[in-house]
Amino acid sequence: MTVMLSDGRPMPRLGLGTWPMDDGEARQAVTHAVSLGYRLIDTAASYGNEAGVGAAVAEASVAREELFVTTKLRGSQHGYDAALRGFEESRARLGLDYVDLYLIHWPLPRRDLYTETWRAFVHLREQGLARSIGVSNFTPEQIERVAGETGVWPVVNQVELHPGFAQRDLRAWHAEHGVVTESWSPLGRGSKLLDEPVVTDLAAAHGRTPGQIVLRWHLQLAAVPIPKSANPERMRQNLEVFDFSLSDEEMARMETLDDRGGRMGGDPETHEEL
Ligand code: A2P
Numbered sequence: 251m252t253v254m255l256s257d258g259r260p261m262p263r264l265g266l267g268t269w270p271m272d273d274g275e276a277r278q279a280v281t282h283a284v285s286l287g288y289r290l291i292d293t294a295a296s297y298g299n300e301a302g303v304g305a306a307v308a309e310a311s312v313a314r315e316e317l318f319v320t321t322k323l324r325g326s327q328h329g330y331d332a333a334l335r336g337f338e339e340s341r342a343r344l345g346l347d348y349v350d351l352y353l354i355h356w357p358l359p360r361r362d363l364y365t366e367t368w369r370a371f372v373h374l375r376e377q378g379l380a381r382s383i384g385v386s387n388f389t390p391e392q393i394e395r396v397a398g399e400t401g402v403w404p405v406v407n408q409v410e411l412h413p414g415f416a417q418r419d420l421r422a423w424h425a426e427h428g429v430v431t432e433s434w435s436p437l438g439r440g441s442k443l444l445d446e447p448v449v450t451d452l453a454a455a456h457g458r459t460p461g462q463i464v465l466r467w468h469l470q471l472a473a474v475p476i477p478k479s480a481n482p483e484r485m486r487q488n489l490e491v492f493d494f495s496l497s498d499e500e501m502a503r504m505e506t507l508d509d510r511g512g513r514m515g516g517d518p519e520t521h522e523e524l
Contacts, residue, residue: 251492253474255405256428257375259382261351262318263469264489265290267434267478273302279480280306284317286486292408292476294322294355295340296523304344319346322355322386325523328363333370337379352380353408356387356521364388368396368404375402384408386434387518390423408432409518411473413464413504414443414511421471433468436475437461439514446510448503456494465491467504 252260266283268276268291276299280291284306293303300321307317321344327336337352352371357364364385374380384406385393397403407424411417411433424431437444444450444460452463461477465488468475477488496504516523 253430253472255382255430256403257382257405259350259405261382261406261430261474262290263474264288264465264491265292265318265320265474265476266485267436267476268293268299268303269297269478271297271299271302271478271480273299273305275299275480276302277306279485281309282482283485284310284312287489288485289316290318290320290474290476292320293344294353295324295327295336296322296355300340300343301345304346308345314346318350319344320351320353321349322353323367325356325358328354328358328361328367330366330370333367334373337370337374341379348379348381351382351384351406353384353386353406354388356516356523357385357389357392357518358522359392359519360522364392365396365399368400368402372400372402382406387516387521389518390420390427393427393429403427404429406430406432406474408434408476410435410513410515411468412436412438412443412514413446413449413467413507414438414509415513416505416508418508421473425472431471431473433473433475435514436468436473436477437464438511441511441514443507443511446507448507452496452500452503458494459487462487462491463496466494466496467501470496470501
């Protein structure tokens with residue numbers, strides 16, 4: 251099950267998130283995930299677990315080409331040369347010849363270096379070291395700026411997205427511009443969102459778990475969720491969301507949860523994580 255990116259490459263419709271996992275946990279979780287059928291693995295330099303992810307990929311029962319590995323540039327490595335160095339460091343820790351998707355983790359607008367960073371990303375893509383390039387936590391204005399200055403559009407914008415923070419306007423803008431929406435914290439971090447009566451009622455009606463209902467909601471919005479789980483049973487459940495669907499009326503009920511809790515993570519306009 252894949253979605254076609256605007257650069258012509260397919261990306262799996264759902265993946266495994268690995269934050270917060272250390273190297274050992276990530277190695278174990280990714281190994282198990284691949285055996286269950288996960289093909290997209292999402293990590294980042296700042297998670298501190300690229301070596302664990304890479305070890306699991308190296309040991310995986312499937313060929314490298316079957317897997318789609320995403321990593322992200324940490325904020326302290328914005329700028330052209332620093333970004334190229336940051337990529338090489340990630341690639342070395344992962345032990346990979348190439349990554350499938352490389353993302354700018356945060357725009358850090360106050361430093362105003364993300365356009366230079368994006369030029370480095372374009373270079374990495376031209377070299378085939380990053381097969382696809384995208385961004386995370388960017389606004390439409392920031393995406394238009396990097397695309398306008400380089401002529402190369404990010405294929406993905408990975409943003410916080412869950413029923414309590416549904417990002418309707420941003421998703422519509424992505425769809426209009428051919429940018430795939432990838433959802434971080436798709437389960438709202440396993441919070442009380444999963445106990446909301448709307449979700450538990452739908453779970454009962456479909457004979458599914460609340461997590462499965464929420465992940466199905468993402469798929470039907472054409473977003474790519476990357477739920478994190480280190481628990482083998484929840485990892486299995488989270489992948490089993492391709493054999494049922496929510497009706498329009500059920501999707502509308504899910505919409506009533508928007509703004510329930512709102513944002514849980516950093517605000518891209520002000521986030522200064524290095
Ligand atoms: P665990 O690793 O013990 O499964 P998010 O991806 O939105 O950040 O959510 C991740 C959190 O939700 C983790 O704490 C994870 O814990 C938990 N989680 C993952 N899958 C499920 C699920 N299907 N139901 C409930 N909680 C889940």
